[in-house]
Amino acid sequence: MKKSLGPITIIFPAPVMIVGTYDEKGSPNACAASWGGICSSRPPCLAVSLRKATWTFRNIIQRRAFTVSLPPRKRVAEADFFGMVSGRDLDKFTACGLTPEPARTVDAPIVAEFPLIIECRLRHSIVLGLHTQFIGEIVDVCCEEDCLNAQGLPEVGKIDPIAYVPTVRSYYAAGEVLGPGHSLGQVFIPDRGATG
Amino acid sequence: MKKSLGPITIIFPAPVMIVGTYDEKGSPNACAASWGGICSSRPPCLAVSLRKATWTFRNIIQRRAFTVSLPPRKRVAEADFFGMVSGRDLDKFTACGLTPEPARTVDAPIVAEFPLIIECRLRHSIVLGLHTQFIGEIVDVCCEEDCLNAQGLPEVGKIDPIAYVPTVRSYYAAGEVLGPGHSLGQVFIPDRGATG
Numbered sequence: 001m002k003k004s005l006g007p008i009t010i011i012f013p014a015p016v017m018i019v020g021t022y023d024e025k026g027s028p029n030a031c032a033a034s035w036g037g038i039c040s041s042r043p044p045c046l047a048v049s050l051r052k053a054t055w056t057f058r059n060i061i062q063r064r065a066f067t068v069s070l071p072p073r074k075r076v077a078e079a080d081f082f083g084m085v086s087g088r089d090l091d092k093f094t095a096c097g098l099t100p101e102p103a104r105t106v107d108a109p110i111v112a113e114f115p116l117i118i119e120c121r122l123r124h125s126i127v128l129g130l131h132t133q134f135i136g137e138i139v140d141v142c143c144e145e146d147c148l149n150a151q152g153l154p155e156v157g158k159i160d161p162i163a164y165v166p167t168v169r170s171y172y173a174a175g176e177v178l179g180p181g182h183s184l185g186q187v188f189i190p191d192r193g194a195t196g
Numbered sequence: 197m198k199k200s201l202g203p204i205t206i207i208f209p210a211p212v213m214i215v216g217t218y219d220e221k222g223s224p225n226a227c228a229a230s231w232g233g234i235c236s237s238r239p240p241c242l243a244v245s246l247r248k249a250t251w252t253f254r255n256i257i258q259r260r261a262f263t264v265s266l267p268p269r270k271r272v273a274e275a276d277f278f279g280m281v282s283g284r285d286l287d288k289f290t291a292c293g294l295t296p297e298p299a300r301t302v303d304a305p306i307v308a309e310f311p312l313i314i315e316c317r318l319r320h321s322i323v324l325g326l327h328t329q330f331i332g333e334i335v336d337v338c339c340e341e342d343c344l345n346a347q348g349l350p351e352v353g354k355i356d357p358i359a360y361v362p363t364v365r366s367y368y369a370a371g372e373v374l375g376p377g378h379s380l381g382q383v384f385i386p387d388r389g390a391t392g
Contacts, residue, residue: 002313002338004300007240010337010350011233012266012357012370013209037207037233038362039245040324044203047243049235070208076374081381096384104200117198126322128236128331135324141206142198153364154206161208162374163359166234168349169378173371178272178358181365185277188292
């Protein structure tokens with residue numbers, strides 16, 4: 001039996017995106033956001049929703065660029081911190097001992113200690129209400145070389161990433177691998193035999 | 197040292213959203229989508245991006261409603277199947293032995309066997325390229341009663357949900373709890389003492 005919980009904002013899982021931007025003086029900032037993710041394959045785009053009150057909102061409007069650095073499990077406290085205070089009041093990088101480094105392809109900083117980085121150029125801003133959704137075209141993705149697998153792709157076990165579950169407000173590690181996409185479901189595809 | 201991988205669509209984690217819709221005859225369909233998630237708190241909204249070629253795309257335009265059913269780990273093969281074939285060609289519910297049931301608040305079906313359901317009314321359609329992003333206002337969320345915790349919120353351990361990692365194309369279980377949000381980061385907040 002299902003129970004109605006009303007219009008709450010819950011999903012499993014949400015990403016923990018550390019959004020890097022520069023302000024008008026060139027000072028780096030980073031904030032944590034979980035409303036968003038990949039939203040388009042061609043062009044490759046990533047969406048992140050932010051409240052107008054945030055310093056990052058202002059920076060993205062001004063610089064039209066941002067990065068998303070994905071924190072590893074050992075940096076979950078730093079990631080949480082990036083979502084607790086405003087860059088208007090504090091140099092968050094210094095406060096938590098992480099290093100801002102210029103992105104290679106866009107006008108925004110990355111978190112140097114984090115293994116996987118998505119560099120975006122702003123394409124659309126869509127006002128949804130309390131949040132505005134920024135859609136950035138992915139210009140490049142960078143990954144620590146020792147986190148790549150034999151195919152040259154990021155390996156989840158080496159990145160050791162985290163997920164967030166809103167409403168219940170908890171961080172989770174990645175669990176076990178359940179299997180490959182576009183493959184596990186094969187068992188349900190009807191056998192059409194020779195009739196095509 | 198970071199290596200550039202080019203503009204690929206990778207993130208950790210992406211959700212596995214089984215999007216339920218009715219076609220013009222009232223036949224239920226479900227497809228799997230991982231481009232999306234919560235995108236706004238007020239109004240509560242969820243985004244899902246779909247290619248124009250999909251049956252679900254057509255259904256959402258016509259009915260202006262959809263649901264997102266979140267599959268438990270034991271249904272990962274069914275979830276994968278929902279993303280492998282088109283509802284144009286096949287009754288996917290029958291093929292994989294799951295049950296469509298009308299949502300309580302919107303004109304769309306849910307997957308009865310899945311524990312957590314998000315019911316949405318279409319608010320915006322944004323053409324991004326190959327994908328169009330549908331933004332639905334969350335009208336209600338329903339959860340199996342035996343998956344709720346003492347606070348009446350969905351409990352991740354009981355829902356036993358799955359995540360997807362695009363590009364590496366693998367499904368993952370939820371891992372261990374790392375701690376509460378807006379709390380772990382407290383340790384980095386400077387002590388401002390009596391000076392305020």
